Amino acid sequence: MSTRRKPPVDGQPTPLTSTMPASSIRVSPASRSPLLPTRLEFLLISIYPATLLLGSIFSTLSPASRSAPYSAASQSHPPEFAPSYFAHKRNVFNVYFVKVGWFWTTLAFTVFWSFNPGFGRSWFSKRRIQAAGRYAGVTLWWVFVTQWFFGPPLIDRGFRFTGGQCELIRDPEAREDMSDTREYITAAACKGVGGSWKGGHDISGHVFLLILGSALLWSEFLPALTRAEGLRDGRRITLDDGKVASVAVEKDKGLEEKKTEEPVTQGVKLALGVATLMWWMLLMTAAYFHTWFEKFTGLLVAFGALYTVYYLPRGVPSLRAVVGMPGV
Template sequence: MSRRIITPSSSPPAPPTPSTFSPHHPSRRRPRNNPVLPTPSELLALSIYPILLVFGALFAVLNPTVRNAPYDFASQAHDQSSALSPSYFARKNNLFNVLFVKRGWGWISLAFVVFIFTHPAVATTKQRARAGIRWGMVTLWWVFVTQWFFGPAIIDRGFRWTGGKCEEKISLVNAAMDGMATPHGGRVVGQEVRVKDVFSAAACKAAGGKWSGGHDISGHVFLLVLGSVFLLQEVGWVVSRWAKWHEREERTVVMPDGAVKGATVEVDKREEEYREERRTTVGEALGRGGQFAGAVVVVSGWMLLMTAIYFHTWFEKLTGLLVAMAGLYVTYILPRWVPALRGIVGLPGI
C-alpha cells in the first residue's frame, strides 16, 4: 500500500477576502500628516479666513454703495455719520463692534473657560492645566501685538517703523507738550517731546492727533482670527476625538527619539476607557460649553467679514491675518515637532 505525500504549495497566498479585509489594514493606511504642517481638516478650516477677506475686499470694490461712500484713509474707515455711512456695520458704534469686538478677548476667554470646565472630555487637572498654558501663550501674543511689547505694542511699533506718525491738530498738541494748558485742564511736561514722537495710537488719540502715514496692521482682523482659531483648536480636537468623528485623520508628533507617530500614542489609557461612551449628535458632542464657543466663533466670522468689507486696506488686513497665524503656529503646530515644548503645553484633546 503506497502512501500519498502532500507537499506545501508554492503558489502565492490568496488576497484578503471582503470578510477579512479591514479599513485599517496596513496596505490601506493613509500616509501620515507632516508634523510641521496643519492637517487637511485644519487647512480647510483656516482657508475660510483668507476667503472671507478676499470676498470682503471684492465686495467693497464691486458694490457701488460701498465703493462710492466717503472713506478716510487716516482712520481706515468710512464716514461714521448715519447719513453717509454705507452700512450700519461700517459704523464703529454698531452694537456688535462695541459689545463684542471691543471686548473680544474677554468673550474668547469666557467661552474657553466655560468649555474646559463643563465638557466631560476635559476632565483631568493635567488637561485643564495644559489648556490654561495654551490660553496664556495666545493671550500673551494678543498683549504683545495690541497692548504692550516692552513699551509700545507691536502694531504701534510697526506703524512707526514704516514711517507713520501722529498728525492733525499739531499746533494744539505741540503747545500741550510744551507745558501749556490742555483742553482738559491739565498740563504735559517735557518740551522736547513733540506730536510726531508719540509712540502709540492711544497716546496720539489722547493728545488730539491721528495716526498717519505708516502701515497699520489691522487689529480687528488679528483679534478675530486669533480668538476664533484658538477656540476651534481647543474645542474642535477635543470634541472630534471624543466623538470619534475623525478617526482617519490624526495629528502626528515627533517623539524624543526622532520617530514620527500619531498623537494618540501619548493619550492616557485611563482616558480611553472613558471615551467608550460616545455622543452621536453635534449638540451632544459639543455640550453647552462647546455650543457657546461655537456661537462666539460664528460672531467672530461675521465681524471679520464686516471688517473685510468696510475697514482697512487689503494689505493691512493681510498682515493682521499673518500676525495672528504666527502666534497660532507656535502654540498649536510647533509643539508637534518639538517634544520638549509639547511636554509643557500638550495638545488639545490629548
C-alpha cells in the same frame, strides 16, 4: 483570546512621549510633516484668508461701497457716508463684541475648559493645565501685540517704525510744549488728545483679534467634535527618538457611551457661537474697514501665534511636553 504583539524589527520598543497615552499613538510612515495641519485643519484655516478676500471683493463690487468716500485716517467710511450699518464703528456688535473681543474669547474658553470632560475630572489634571498654558501663551501674544510690549504694543511700535506718528506732533507749536518722554507714542494716547495717527503702516487690530480668538477656540474644541461626531483626526507628531507617529483623539474610558455628545452640549456650543460671530465680524471688517495690506498683516501676525502654540509642538517634543496638544 488575546493577540500577541509582534516584536519590533530592531528589537527595541518604540518610545512614546511622556505626555501622551500609548493608545492614542500609532507609528506610521512620514508621508506628511508633523508641522503641517491636517486636511480638516487646513480647511478651517483657509476660511480666514478666504473671508478677507470675499469681503474685499464685495467692497469693490458693491455700488454703495464704491460710491462712499473712505477715510485713510479713520480706516473706515465717514459715518455720514457709511454704506451699511456694519460700516459704522459705533454699531452694537463692534462696540460690545469686537472692542472687548478677548473678554468673549476668555469667557468661551473658560466655559469649555471647565465643562469639557476630555480634560479629566480633576481641576489639576495634566490636560487641563496644559490647555490653560496654551490659552496663556496666545493671550500673552494678544497683550504684546495690542496692549503692551515693555511700553507701547507691537502694533504701535510697528506703526512708528514705518514712519507714522501722531499728527499733533507735526505741529511745531504743539511740539514745543512736549518733551521726548511725553510724545504721544501710542494710538490711544494720540486720539485721546485729539490727534490723528498718520503716516505709517497700521496692522489691522480687528483682523488680528478676530482671527486669533476664533482660531484659538476652534483649535481647542475641534478635538471634542472629532470624538463626538466621528470626524477624521490625522495629526502627526515627532517622537523623542525622531520617528513620526499619527496621533488620534484620546477617548476618556471612564465616560459612558451615552455621554459621548457631552463635550458638544457643555462648552462647545458657546465657543462655537462666539467663533461664528467673530467670523461674521471678520467679514464685515474685510468689507468696510482697513486696506488690503493692513488686513493681510493682521492675518499673518495672528497666524504666527497660532502656529507656535498649536502646530510647532507637534514637531518639537520638548515644547509639546509643556503645552501638550488638544484632545490627547
